[in-house]
Amino acid sequence: VSTTEFVLQLAINAFSIGSLYALMAIGLAMVFGILRLINFAHGDMIMVGSFAALLANLAGVPFALAALIGVASSAVAGIILERVAYRPIRGAPEVAMLLTSFAVTVFLENLAILIFQPRSRPFPDPGLLGQTFTFGNLRVAGVDLVSIGVTLVLLVGLTFFVTRTRLGTSMRAVAEDLLAARLVGIRINRVITAAFLIGSAAAGVVGILWSARVGKIDPLMGFYPVLKAFIASVIGGLGSLPGAVLGGYLLGFLEIALQGLLPTALVPYRDAFVFVALVVLLLFRRQGIMGTAVQEGD
Amino acid sequence: LVGAFRLRPWLAPLLLALFAGLLLAVDRAGSSYLQRIVILVGINTVLVVALNLSNGFTGVFSLGHVGFMAIGAYTSALLTLPLALKATNLPDLPPWLASSELPFLAATFLAGLVALLVAFFVGFSLMRLSGPYVSVATLGFLVVVQVVLVNWETLTRGARTFSGLPAFTNLWWVWGWVALTVYLAWRIKRSAFGRNMFAGRDNARAARALGISILRSRLLAFCLSAFLTGVAGALWAHFILAFSPKSFSFAMTFQVITMLVVGGTGSVTGSVAGAAFFTVLSELLRNAEGGLDLGFLQFPPLYGASQVIMAALFILVIIFRPKGLFGDRELAWPAWPSRSRKKKEPEAGGGP
Numbered sequence: 185v186s187t188t189e190f191v192l193q194l195a196i197n198a199f200s201i202g203s204l205y206a207l208m209a210i211g212l213a214m215v216f217g218i219l220r221l222i223n224f225a226h227g228d229m230i231m232v233g234s235f236a237a238l239l240a241n242l243a244g245v246p247f248a249l250a251a252l253i254g255v256a257s258s259a260v261a262g263i264i265l266e267r268v269a270y271r272p273i274r275g276a277p278e279v280a281m282l283l284t285s286f287a288v289t290v291f292l293e294n295l296a297i298l299i300f301q302p303r304s305r306p307f308p309d310p311g312l313l314g315q316t317f318t319f320g321n322l323r324v325a326g327v328d329l330v331s332i333g334v335t336l337v338l339l340v341g342l343t344f345f346v347t348r349t350r351l352g353t354s355m356r357a358v359a360e361d362l363l364a365a366r367l368v369g370i371r372i373n374r375v376i377t378a379a380f381l382i383g384s385a386a387a388g389v390v391g392i393l394w395s396a397r398v399g400k401i402d403p404l405m406g407f408y409p410v411l412k413a414f415i416a417s418v419i420g421g422l423g424s425l426p427g428a429v430l431g432g433y434l435l436g437f438l439e440i441a442l443q444g445l446l447p448t449a450l451v452p453y454r455d456a457f458v459f460v461a462l463v464v465l466l467l468f469r470r471q472g473i474m475g476t477a478v479q480e481g482d
Numbered sequence: 483l484v485g486a487f488r489l490r491p492w493l494a495p496l497l498l499a500l501f502a503g504l505l506l507a508v509d510r511a512g513s514s515y516l517q518r519i520v521i522l523v524g525i526n527t528v529l530v531v532a533l534n535l536s537n538g539f540t541g542v543f544s545l546g547h548v549g550f551m552a553i554g555a556y557t558s559a560l561l562t563l564p565l566a567l568k569a570t571n572l573p574d575l576p577p578w579l580a581s582s583e584l585p586f587l588a589a590t591f592l593a594g595l596v597a598l599l600v601a602f603f604v605g606f607s608l609m610r611l612s613g614p615y616v617s618v619a620t621l622g623f624l625v626v627v628q629v630v631l632v633n634w635e636t637l638t639r640g641a642r643t644f645s646g647l648p649a650f651t652n653l654w655w656v657w658g659w660v661a662l663t664v665y666l667a668w669r670i671k672r673s674a675f676g677r678n679m680f681a682g683r684d685n686a687r688a689a690r691a692l693g694i695s696i697l698r699s700r701l702l703a704f705c706l707s708a709f710l711t712g713v714a715g716a717l718w719a720h721f722i723l724a725f726s727p728k729s730f731s732f733a734m735t736f737q738v739i740t741m742l743v744v745g746g747t748g749s750v751t752g753s754v755a756g757a758a759f760f761t762v763l764s765e766l767l768r769n770a771e772g773g774l775d776l777g778f779l780q781f782p783p784l785y786g787a788s789q790v791i792m793a794a795l796f797i798l799v800i801i802f803r804p805k806g807l808f809g810d811r812e813l814a815w816p817a818w819p820s821r822s823r824k825k826k827e828p829e830a831g832g833g834p
Binding site for chain 2: 287
């Protein structure tokens with residue numbers, strides 16, 4: 185394998201995993217931008233979507249439709265989550281909201297364990313998702329291509345939504361200044377519901393792609409993806425949508441680069457290096473790459 | 483301190499003696515199940531009060547303290563493992579470690595000390611962050627600790643179970659450390675250091691304007707808290723006797739945090755009450771989880787049910803009583819004397 189091919193191979197992997205991180209991070213960023221809430225339970229929307237899709241598929245629904253059902257379930261779960269758990273504590277201190285989202289995570293994960301048992305179940309990867317293409321020495325998994333493609337389409341759609349539609353503009357206004365947005369007559373609740381709907385649906389998409397890539401799902405599957413997505417959105421700047429996307433891809437590249445470049449003995453420590461990098465970034469530029477300045481001293 | 487309840491001078495030693503007597507009774511006559519629960523309550527009390535030192539007193543909400551617990555557990559286990567077992571289970575240890583077998587007290591101290599050193603290095607950068615940033619960064623610290631434990635096979639046996647350590651932990655060790663921890667926390671809260679911590683938590687700018695070094699007071703709290711957490715990890719290790727890196731999980735983190743938040747971040751009394759309440763509750767729920775047979779009525783096993791209930795309780799408390807049961811206050815409910823072990827009089831300087 186030549187060096188170019190090696191680099192190209194790594195780049196494809198990085199783009200694919202980065203796409204998933206970016207999609208996840210968008211959901212986190214949207215909610216954080218508006219509510220100052222780090223929604224850890226975002227990871228469980230992945231789990232909800234995957235389980236719904238799998239159950240539908242096992243019940244005989246064709247995979248494509250089952251995947252749609254999964255995404256829809258995630259979206260609905262996200263809306264319910266906001267209504268039941270987050271609305272009562274809106275405006276609470278940031279740490280209290282973070283803790284609530286942790287509690288929600290524990291609640292949802294254990295509810296899933298209660299219903300589905302803790303064991304993991306195989307997840308199908310039919311059609312394009314399961315294939316592998318070879319170009320010369322290059323091997324590209326179908327799921328990678330789909331991840332990259334789907335993410336690009338969704339990102340274009342999202343950009344259109346945020347910049348060109350009334351609701352999207354309202355969302356940016358609310359993120360910028362909630363009080364002023366309310367004063368000019370924007371319906372805050374509607375905007376927040378929309379943010380949870382879109383973010384959770386994106387998480388549902390990630391869920392399907394992630395599960396097809398890993399090949400199995402279990403009730404705790406959302407924890408690491410959401411942790412990664414959080415890192416991604418911090419890298420980009422918490423609350424910034426373009427930042428979240430950028431952070432997602434950067435994280436993907438960082439991980440794959442560490443994987444490819446670290447000496448073999450250190451590769452298992454990859455996640456440790458990623459976190460160290462995150463802390464270093466936080467120390468020198470807490471607002472991330474595209475975030476606005478953070479208030480000092482609290 | 484707001485709402486501090488003053489016990490009468492003669493009552494404090496009486497209650498302490500009463501509690502010691504209760505412990506003695508449990509030690510001598512209690513069933514082994516009861517003893518286990520009393521020990522667990524003690525270990526959790528140390529964990530929660532220690533966490534309160536950093537999360538409650540300084541407001542730096544760490545989600546990574548279980549990492550210090552893991553460090554303490556592994557340190558103490560390595561120092562006390564019988565030499566013969568070391569030779570077979572951990573053949574590649576460095577010679578000085580392979581040939582040392584320390585008594586429990588020394589091992590627990592060193593466990594705390596190693597955790598403290600790590601906390602100092604980690605805290606030196608992390609304590610500059612605040613709010614949700616520091617929470618997630620400390621969660622990252624926990625992930626790093628786990629990654630290191632899983633991969634440092636020479637010392638930890640990797641992901642495999644570490645077992646064979648002597649069962650040193652008993653009622654007296656645990657409650658001795660509880661007494662020390664509670665006393666320390668109590669004193670710190672009333673000291674100048676403690677006031678600096680609370681000031682930095684409540685209004686960082688005003689505190690800085692008064693010349694308080696927020697970094698220093700946070701770092702002090704973090705290191706001390708890590709020391710006690712490391713000790714608790716050692717106590718836990720010699721109680722559970724077999725563990726792996728996986729044991730120091732997110733679920734355990736959440737359990738300790740629940741005890742802290744429900745009891746009241748900032749209140750030592752609240753920490754003690756929270757630890758006692760949730761240890762007993764989760765023990766009861768765990769029994770029910772494995773299936774319940776009431777003779778006429780059988781419940782099937784419900785794995786995960788106890789965590790669901792704990793999480794729901796936690797959310798309800800945050801919504802309806804965001805400061806927890808006690809907030810910053812101490813011993814405001816004199817009607818519960820038996821619950822409150824530490825009767826350290828808040829006299830001098832502890833005015834309302």
